[in-house]
Every structure is written in C-alpha cells, then in structure tokens.
Amino acid sequence: MVQGEATPQISRVQDKGWAWVVLGATMVVHGLTLGFPSCIGVFFKDLQRDFHASNSETSWFPSIMTAVLHAGGPLCSILVERFGCRMTVMLGGLLSGVGMVASSFSQSIIQLYLTAGFITGLGTCFSFQAGVTVLGYYFVRQRALANALASTGVSIGFTLWPLLSQYLLDEMGWRNTFFMLGGVMLHCCVCGAVMRPVRTKQPDPSLKSSHGHLAEDTHLSNGNTLSHEVHRSKCDTCIQTLQKYLAFDVFCKNKGYRIYTIGIAWMVMGFVLPMIYLVPYAVLNGVEERKASLLISIIGFINIFMRPMAGLLSGLKIFTGRRIYIVSVAAAFNGLSNLIIAISAEYSAFVIYCVVYSISMSVLGALIFQVLMDVVEMDRFSSALGLFTIVESITILIGPPLAGLLVDLTGHFSYVFYTSSFFMVTAAMFMGFSFCTMETKKKLTESHKPTPEDPSRGRYTEVPTELEPEKNGSPAVVYVTSI
Incomplete structure (x- = not known):
C-alpha cells in the first residue's frame, strides 16, 4: 500500500456506517464478559455442596475469574499490537467457551479454579479490553457517546445473566448449565468477526529496524562486544516494555x-x-x-x-x-x-x-x-x-x-x-x-x-480526555474500561 492511502480509508469508517455495527458487537461483548461474574452467586451453594468446600474455598473461584479479568490488560495490549483487535476478541471468546465447557467436567474445586477461574477469566479479559480498544479506531468525534453506549452492555449482562443461570440451573443442574454457558460465551467469536480492522498508515519500508542494524554491526565485532551489546539491548527492551x-x-x-x-x-x-x-x-x-x-x-x-x-x-x-x-x-x-x-x-x-x-x-x-x-x-x-x-x-x-x-x-x-x-x-x-x-x-x-513560573504545576487539574486526531488522519486510541 502506498503511503498516504490510509487517510481516506479511515475517514470512510469513522463515526458512521460499519462503526455502529462494531459498537453493537462491543455492547454484546461487554455483556458476555464483564457482566458474566454477576451470575456466579447463583451457583455458590450448589458448588459448595457438591465439592464439600467451605465458603472461603468456594469464593476463590469467582475471585480468580474477576482478578484475571482485570490483571490481563497488559497481556491483552501486547496481543492487540501483534494480532489486532479482531483476532484478540475471537481468541478471548474461544478461551472463555473452552474454560466453561471444561469446568463442567471438573471433579474438584481446584480444577474449577483453573478452568472457570483462570482460563475463562483470561478469555473474558481479552475479549472485553480488545473490544473497547477497537472503538478507538472506529469512533473519534463521537467516542464518548460510543463508550457510554457500549458500557450499557455490562448493565444488560448484569440483568440477564442471573435470570438465565437460575433457569438453566433449575432445569439441568450446574454442570450442564456451565456447558451451555460455554456455548453462549463462544458468541464473542462472532462479535469479534465483525470487527474488521481499520487500515492505518504503514511505516516507511525504507526505514530498517534498529535491532537489524544492531545484529549486522555486532556481527563484525568480537565475541565479547557482541555478548555485551545483546545483553544491554535485552535490558533496555525489558525496561521499555515495563514503562510502556x-x-x-x-x-x-x-x-x-x-x-x-x-x-x-x-x-x-x-x-x-x-x-x-x-x-x-x-x-x-x-x-x-x-x-x-x-x-x-x-x-x-x-x-x-x-x-x-x-x-x-x-x-x-x-x-x-x-x-x-x-x-x-x-x-x-x-x-x-x-x-x-x-x-x-x-x-x-x-x-x-x-x-x-x-x-x-x-x-x-x-x-x-x-x-x-x-x-x-x-x-x-x-x-x-x-x-x-x-x-x-x-x-x-x-x-x-x-x-x-x-x-x-x-x-x-x-x-x-x-x-x-x-x-x-x-x-x-x-x-x-x-x-x-x-x-x-x-x-x-x-x-x-507572587510570580510563579507555572501556576498550574503540581496541581490536581483536569486533563483533556479528547485527543486530537493525528495529522495523517489516524485516530489516537484511548484505552477505557469500566466496572
């Protein structure tokens, strides 16, 4: 793609057309992921009875799920940069579904921690945070409205998940219910499929990676210099990743x-x-x-x-x-x-x-x-x-x-x-x-x-939440999550 072609492609999808389809998919993802832990209390007594677990042991299951849902953000950001929002949302839906299906076969509360707790929690994290991120590409002028509408999906999930879970629990027991809920969670894959990637400006192919230059230059140096440079490069990369x-x-x-x-x-x-x-x-x-x-x-x-x-x-x-x-x-x-x-x-x-x-x-x-x-x-x-x-x-x-x-x-x-x-x-x-x-x-x-150099320095002040689009037309992505 020739440099500069991306600008009209981006402007065609921002704030209109397919962007609203993506918003609808994001609302569903919000309800399926962030709203899902609201139904765990419905199964609390049944799990406690079948696994002969205490209140503390049983509560570890929803705790692990919710903690992983929040803590997986940095890993989700890495996946989004590497594979894009679409693939990350679909991967999250697959993990969520597999985790809930596997949990229906759990024979101990420890197995439930791994399946429904860790695997499902990680999947919901990927789908939720990547779904929010994609709105930053599709909405610029109406980004605040888009995020507000998407967050209503969480409330709808809070409303529907307990009722659905209680009905299925009464009809077929918690194991079959978990199996069915795994199928419901797979709908995140369908939502991710409609999140078509927005083409952005490609980097200049004439610019080579600094790591490539490093490898080429150090190849000509002696072994000690090569080892030192590679070690320093790894340390710098690690520090930069942590800061990022x-x-x-x-x-x-x-x-x-x-x-x-x-x-x-x-x-x-x-x-x-x-x-x-x-x-x-x-x-x-x-x-x-x-x-x-x-x-x-x-x-x-x-x-x-x-x-x-x-x-x-x-x-x-x-x-x-x-x-x-x-x-x-x-x-x-x-x-x-x-x-x-x-x-x-x-x-x-x-x-x-x-x-x-x-x-x-x-x-x-x-x-x-x-x-x-x-x-x-x-x-x-x-x-x-x-x-x-x-x-x-x-x-x-x-x-x-x-x-x-x-x-x-x-x-x-x-x-x-x-x-x-x-x-x-x-x-x-x-x-x-x-x-x-x-x-x-x-x-x-x-x-x-009496005459401070910068009167606003160090004060708690409002930071603008609206970012101006870059000159090349690409929208700046704002990472926003919600409870």
Missing part, C-alpha cells in the same frame, strides 16, 4: 495517581463482595432461589439507565475538577448501603438495598476510569491503566476469600456486608481527605510565590 505497559515511574512521581490507585485497590476489596454473597445470603434467610437471583437483575436493570445518566451529569462544567470527590461520596454511599441488609434480612429490605446499591454502583462505574484520566496525562494513560488494573486485581483476588473465611469462623453471613461497608467507607475517606489535603497544600505553597 506498567507506569511505575508515574506511580512514584504523581502523588494523585498514587493516592487514587491505593484508594481504589482498597475499595474493591469490599466492592465485589455483595455481587458474590448477596444471593446465598438471601437464600439462607428464606428467600426463594429465583427471587434471590432476581436481586442481581434489579441491580443490573437500574444500571442500564443510571450509568449513562451519571456519565452525562459528571460532564457538566460544575463538576470539573471535582469528580474525585463524587467518586468518594459514591463509595461511602455504596458502603453504607450494605448496612440495610446487614441489619434486616426481609425481602423488602433486599429490594431497597439493591436500588440504593445500584445507584452508587452506577456512579462508580461511570467515573472510576474518568478520574484516572483526570490525574494522569493521556500520553501515559494506557500504561497507568495497566498498573492500576493489576494492583486492583490483587485486592479483588483476596477480598472474597477473606470474607468467606470470616463467615466460616463466625457462622454469620451478615459480617460480609459489615466488612464491605468498612472497606468502602474507609477508602472513600482516604481518597477524599487526601486529595483535599493535597490541593490545600498546593494552594498554600502557591500563595507564598
């Missing part, structure tokens, strides 16, 4: 990013607990199984409407520079809502809890990564997101098993929701007070400098 996908340097230098990463990592230890333990807790308190699974669907249904609304309202000028405080208030609100069913286990209390929980969850889902864009420069956002999701996945992994261990020791499910409240409220206080203190110190420092 894991922003350790940003974590050390950017105080706002450091506070936010630690606060969210602490918060999610409590945030994921209700989605796993709500159904078994309701069943334990005499709620019929179908009515218990309907509680998760209520949360998802409200999310369908509340999440886009929260995203639109947060974009108002009055909230500019204050989104971190909205997230902190929503986290505290979410944590305190757990006290509703910790105190009362009536079904009406469960319904009220789901409504309150869903509203705060919608705000967190809409803003958690938007705030990350506010505190990190966009040219380092993808690498900052990689480190952010890996740290987040560690606490997601250990949170539910620790809560399960608490239930095994005390015999009271209500302690799970007290624990969730503790993590959510303390994380909200940490983030809110830390950012407030940081801004106050910066203002005091600047007030003592």
Whole structure:
C-alpha cells in the first residue's frame, strides 16, 4: 500500500456506517464478559455442596475469574499490537467457551479454579479490553457517546445473566448449565468477526529496524562486544516494555495517581463482595432461589439507565475538577448501603438495598476510569491503566476469600456486608481527605510565590480526555474500561 492511502480509508469508517455495527458487537461483548461474574452467586451453594468446600474455598473461584479479568490488560495490549483487535476478541471468546465447557467436567474445586477461574477469566479479559480498544479506531468525534453506549452492555449482562443461570440451573443442574454457558460465551467469536480492522498508515519500508542494524554491526565485532551489546539491548527492551505497559515511574512521581490507585485497590476489596454473597445470603434467610437471583437483575436493570445518566451529569462544567470527590461520596454511599441488609434480612429490605446499591454502583462505574484520566496525562494513560488494573486485581483476588473465611469462623453471613461497608467507607475517606489535603497544600505553597513560573504545576487539574486526531488522519486510541 502506498503511503498516504490510509487517510481516506479511515475517514470512510469513522463515526458512521460499519462503526455502529462494531459498537453493537462491543455492547454484546461487554455483556458476555464483564457482566458474566454477576451470575456466579447463583451457583455458590450448589458448588459448595457438591465439592464439600467451605465458603472461603468456594469464593476463590469467582475471585480468580474477576482478578484475571482485570490483571490481563497488559497481556491483552501486547496481543492487540501483534494480532489486532479482531483476532484478540475471537481468541478471548474461544478461551472463555473452552474454560466453561471444561469446568463442567471438573471433579474438584481446584480444577474449577483453573478452568472457570483462570482460563475463562483470561478469555473474558481479552475479549472485553480488545473490544473497547477497537472503538478507538472506529469512533473519534463521537467516542464518548460510543463508550457510554457500549458500557450499557455490562448493565444488560448484569440483568440477564442471573435470570438465565437460575433457569438453566433449575432445569439441568450446574454442570450442564456451565456447558451451555460455554456455548453462549463462544458468541464473542462472532462479535469479534465483525470487527474488521481499520487500515492505518504503514511505516516507511525504507526505514530498517534498529535491532537489524544492531545484529549486522555486532556481527563484525568480537565475541565479547557482541555478548555485551545483546545483553544491554535485552535490558533496555525489558525496561521499555515495563514503562510502556506498567507506569511505575508515574506511580512514584504523581502523588494523585498514587493516592487514587491505593484508594481504589482498597475499595474493591469490599466492592465485589455483595455481587458474590448477596444471593446465598438471601437464600439462607428464606428467600426463594429465583427471587434471590432476581436481586442481581434489579441491580443490573437500574444500571442500564443510571450509568449513562451519571456519565452525562459528571460532564457538566460544575463538576470539573471535582469528580474525585463524587467518586468518594459514591463509595461511602455504596458502603453504607450494605448496612440495610446487614441489619434486616426481609425481602423488602433486599429490594431497597439493591436500588440504593445500584445507584452508587452506577456512579462508580461511570467515573472510576474518568478520574484516572483526570490525574494522569493521556500520553501515559494506557500504561497507568495497566498498573492500576493489576494492583486492583490483587485486592479483588483476596477480598472474597477473606470474607468467606470470616463467615466460616463466625457462622454469620451478615459480617460480609459489615466488612464491605468498612472497606468502602474507609477508602472513600482516604481518597477524599487526601486529595483535599493535597490541593490545600498546593494552594498554600502557591500563595507564598507572587510570580510563579507555572501556576498550574503540581496541581490536581483536569486533563483533556479528547485527543486530537493525528495529522495523517489516524485516530489516537484511548484505552477505557469500566466496572
């Protein structure tokens, strides 16, 4: 392809035509992947009974799945660069389906950790994050709208997965249900197939790889020089790869990013607990199984409407520079809502809890990564997101098993929701007070400098989330994920 031909090809598909087909496929992928863990609580008691496992042992299965879903981001980015979004989404769908089908034959809870936990979690990660990435190629002017519409797929998944899972569980048992769900997950391959790659500007073929020059030059040198140069090249490549996908340097230098990463990592230890333990807790308190699974669907249904609304309202000028405080208030609100069913286990209390929980969850889902864009420069956002999701996945992994261990020791499910409240409220206080203190110190420092060289230096300010297209017409890709 002659250099310069890509520009009209790109402009033909951006924000119109086939781009909306890709958006529809991405919505389905969101529902199949990020919405899938919402149905795990439906199988909790059956798995616990058949494998003779404790609450802590059983909760490792959804913990591993959700942790891998978040932690696989850097590996997914490498696959996208090497094979493209289309192949990565299809590979993810294949892994998800194979993992769930294999889990239907599991003879121990350990095997379930590997199949439904690790393999399915990795597959959902590949499909989800590559599906979001492809929107960056197909949408430029309407990218915010596209991401908002795609995220509604998660809410639809939250609504439908528990109902479907409960129906199949009642009809054919958990093993046959897992087998059927594996077939459903294979639909990610169909969605990936419609994500046709957008042709971008090709590099100049006259430019040779620096590694090629290195190999050619060092071939003429002596053996010691060759070994030294190759070793140094490998070290440099390793450091560059870490900086590209894991922003350790940003974590050390950017105080706002450091506070936010630690606060969210602490918060999610409590945030994921209700989605796993709500159904078994309701069943334990005499709620019929179908009515218990309907509680998760209520949360998802409200999310369908509340999440886009929260995203639109947060974009108002009055909230500019204050989104971190909205997230902190929503986290505290979410944590305190757990006290509703910790105190009362009536079904009406469960319904009220789901409504309150869903509203705060919608705000967190809409803003958690938007705030990350506010505190990190966009040219380092993808690498900052990689480190952010890996740290987040560690606490997601250990949170539910620790809560399960608490239930095994005390015999009271209500302690799970007290624990969730503790993590959510303390994380909200940490983030809110830390950012407030940081801004106050910066203002005091600047007030003592009558003529500062750069008044905005070091302050928590909004970073533009819209990137201008490059001069050659290629859109800049923004990596965005959502809860």
